[in-house]
Amino acid sequence: MGAAACAVTLAWLAALCVFDVTERRLPNWLTVPGAVAILAGATLAGQGAPATAGAAALFALYLTVHLLCPTAMGAGDVKLAAGVGALTGAFGVDVWVLAALAAPILTASWSIVEVARRGESAVPHGPSMCLATAAAVSLAVI
Template sequence: MDSQEYGRLRAVGETVVVVTAVVGAMTGVGVRSLAGRLAGRRPPPVSCEAACLIVAVLAQVAPTATGVFATTVFGWWCVCLSAVDLLVRRLPNVLTVGGAGSILATAAVTGHGREAMVGAVLLAAPLCVTHLALPRSLGAGDVKLAVGLGAVAGIAGPAALLVSALLPSVLTAGAATFTRVARARRRSENCGVVLLPHGPSMCLATGVALITAG
């Protein structure tokens, strides 16, 4: 490859990144508006735009154009879910059930229905048992979310499914500990147990699982 061809490829790559970032940021405006309507109050300015931009850029690591599109849409769905959960600690059925149904239907049409269904069951079943035994520790919305996330992780493979199952608890516990320490330092006292929504950790863990699964 000569220097001119390398320069052209580099210019094309930089253009793709810029266009992708712009599209991601513009989509974030819509995501923030939707999350605001579902939650009853808007997320902080630029929050969803930045998150959707990052998702769009990271999704470019997918090996095919179809994979890039699917990963991007999945990531934007996760951003909207996480924004609502962080605002009101609630995961709307229109997002969890609607998203899970869309993912399972798409998987069936594309020939991945079995893997998606197995992943959905394996990820959601333990959370369902936990919710029934200790409903205050885990909401029904998290169980419904696990169906869609498990379907995606199941398609990506056993390693992705394992990360999606184990990492969320670590992320939530870590965030709760950090929040507790930060509050204690500001108030110079022990703030006790800090309860945080679990949905964002579930979404982030599945995103990490997809990236590491390649």
């Protein structure tokens, strides 16, 4: 991943975090183009198949949770799962698994802190997805 692609990806992840924390939603205009760009970039880099598999697998997992319990996970998280699943999938199954497992752990940890601090248990999941993705990919790149 080149420096420019890395910078754009980090800016996209940061924008998603800020938007989800402030607005408590992830808009289509941020999630969908990001997923398409990542899939296109991965394809051009020769990693289209693993990126597509990663996107499909994480999207399916998040969609299942959303359908079973819509209050637990929003539709924006499901759409974001396609983008971050593609990004991590392009770097390998181990990176995908690390990010997929770390995101809910981060959200649960954040919720525990918020309950203790303010009595608020509902926190957005998008920032955890973005942070877990950035951390997992960083470990693969280093």
